[in-house]
Amino acid sequence: DIQMTQSPSFVSASVGDSVTITCRASQGVLAWLGWYQQKAGEAPKLLISRASTLESGVPSRFAGGGSGTHFTLTITSLQPEDSGAYFCQQANVFPLTFGQGTRLHIK
């Protein structure tokens, strides 16, 4: 199975700041990497597919990058509504696997 490792596990930042979350895959997944946002008590929401393709309606302050085994999610100009958990997911092979998550706290 492909192991997905995210860092950091927790990040706290202020409104207007930028943060970068890293996701590493134990094997190459090409660009088959997705990022999900999950707010408290809600279902996950797909933000980015194919490592860097923003889903419809997702603000442009979200940006994904990387390929192979190393990926990043960068959120610029943080807003209060960006608070929540973020998960990466390899979408290349079964079993599909997720990173353990990064909790983003907006001060």
Added chain:
Amino acid sequence: EVHLVESGGNLVQPGGSLRLSCAASGFTFSRFDMNWVRQAPGKGLEWVSYMSSSGTTYYADSVKGRFTISRDNAKSSLSLQMDRLTAEDTAVYFCARRIEEPGGGYFLDSWGQGTLVTVSS
């Protein structure tokens, strides 16, 4: 608008069985691959099972041989039969649609709100 509604979650004793359902609307269900993903309380996401539009299935090792995914395209419904449940199966179970992306990429673009399964004596 895509709508996925899970049901069937409940409190069940270890060793028991439960059947989850997911009612889909707002899209042509028969054309899409579907998944179950679960999340234990306070934990991360764990993919559970997949069923393609043509009937191909995959399971996580943790549930293989105990869980069975199925679909009824006529009713736009996805199901998950869960047998021999253990405490480790306690989680919110989400129904999730695979993105329509010819050529690959098992991204999950629509999710239900989930149904809670609690396995405890």
